Amino acid sequence: MQPNREQQLWMYEHMLVSRYFEEAIEKIYLEGKTPAFNMANGPIPGEMHLSNGQEPCAVGVCAHLDAGDIATSTHRPHHVAIAKGVDLDRMAAEIFGKKTGLSGGRGGHMHIFDPAVNFSCSGIIAQGMGPAVGAALSRKMSNREGVAVAFLGEGAANQGAFHEALNLASVWKLPVVFVIEDNAWGISVPKADATAVPRNDVRAAGYGMPGVHVAGNDPFAIFAAAGEAIARARAGQGPTLIEIETSRLAGHFMGDAEGYRPKGEKEALFARDPIPRMRDRMIAEGNLTAEGDAEIAARAQARVDAAIAFARASDYPAAEEALERVFA
């Protein structure tokens, strides 16, 4: 299964929006944090987990989803949120803690909820998986269309919630796909030091579902694997586990000195940055021109600029609004 030209352009543009968005966030995050880095300062306080490098996972999967399908993501959610169609203005405002944010500033960057496109995430490792299983159960029980996709990191595969969710999804044959974004690092601990098997897709065998491995952080290969798994889920044939080799171009969070990386790793990762690789391939295959690329890049940048401007211009919530919305 190959993405057609239209799908490729959609994937490429959303990768760019995500990349540009995070470049903007990265810059703004450092405002007020120099010369002394204090996480509490600046227009974007708190932890900031960037997903640059992992964009292929988001677009390769979400190219097969529509707004009615469900996606749950992690503490590193921006790329998936963008590919899933989350309102970028309101997401940016949420990251700034503004009143116009998706949650009025209560959630911030690790707690993005946009029910209009069935997107949510959680800051706790592997804990988006149960809700994805439940949403799939909901669709199956109520005979409503839709599949659920749970995104997780390779470190999450060592959490109990991972194993419980896989078993539950399989024993109930639910329309859910589990997508592991293997960026090789759990903060500072390499996968090999934490995981008993070199590849987590083999763990699918323990739960009676197909396990698929995608190497090379390749959006085309991810598109193909996800397409098959999602079609399988839509056809009522049950869950699939996919592990994607991807790359975290940034630290675990901003401010991470990344002293644990072997010498030269970052340079090697940037040399394999998936965005220029996709652009080159599309140009080589005649699906993109230099002019077309410039046009897409300009559109993506304008989209990001508008979202950041919206966030900056928005007001903070009244402090007392903290006491509202505990209950529906």
Added chain:
Amino acid sequence: MSEKVSTTNERRLTIARAMAEAIAQEMRVDERVFVMGEDIGGLGGVFGNTRGLIEEFGKERIRDTPISETGFIGAAVGAASDGMRPVVELMFVDFFGVCMDAIYNLMAKNTYFSGGNVKVPLVLMTSTGGGYSDAGQHSQCLYGTFAHLPGMKVVAPSNAYDAKGMMTAAIRDENPVVFMYHKGLQGMGWLGTEAGATVNVPEESYEVPFGKAAVVREGTDVTIVGLAMGVHNALKAADLLAKKGVSAEVVDLRTLVPLDRDTVFESVRKTGRLIVVDEDYHSFGVSGEIIASVCERDLSVLKAAPRRVAYPDVPIPFSRPMEQFCLPNPDKIVAAFDTIGGA
């Protein structure tokens, strides 16, 4: 129990049957409602509260789960957010240790973190309480643990009338509700049961609203506040005190979140004395909260220092004499009154 709809109805139900009846009635009128948990299908729930449901509603809607509390409570959050109304059983509240993230980081926070845009209409029903020598991994109450954490309503009925009405209200609520039922009130023959919990229950559907405590016995000399099993200990203590010429008022909290501080305060303003009975641990819990809420509002209503009869701060022991020594009972409540009664 002052709010009984029908006192002429002679039909008496156990809490277990009252819970099952409420669930069945809601399932008949709302196809979004379903039940899942361990052994809630063919077995009808270890504590009987889903008995008969699988025969009427089948395996899809009365869904036995693997022993995977993190998995299925997390799934319940996802299903509730997607438009279903799951009723989920955590067989013993003591098991919260294996699944608390799904409860307090997802179920209880998703509404707030979404700015109110995501609703989680989920009932988490769970058994509490000891007294039958099951030791400290199967006998705790943990009321305060759940009530302490924002984002979930917490209820604990003392009788079958309230249990049915509160279960109905819980299923209809747009928010997560932790429905804590005490095993010693449940009406399971093999557990022994408190007779006072099995009361008249109307057949028709009704709600017992949350956040309203009940004055289950009126009195003038002391207010005894309790919930679940504590209410029955309080009522027995009130009988003993009456023999000594002391008039005790008994308040059944029924709901911890939201908490009816007004009813407690008004009662204490009348009696001037306060004893709180709680089978949960003594420190940092419900008993301290009740006392604080009275003291904060007006210390002068108290004629004497408040007292609490709660579980000592020890894990619950197995041996019968040791466990019985630790549990609240009517004699302890009377003894607590004796330390403040003359004031």
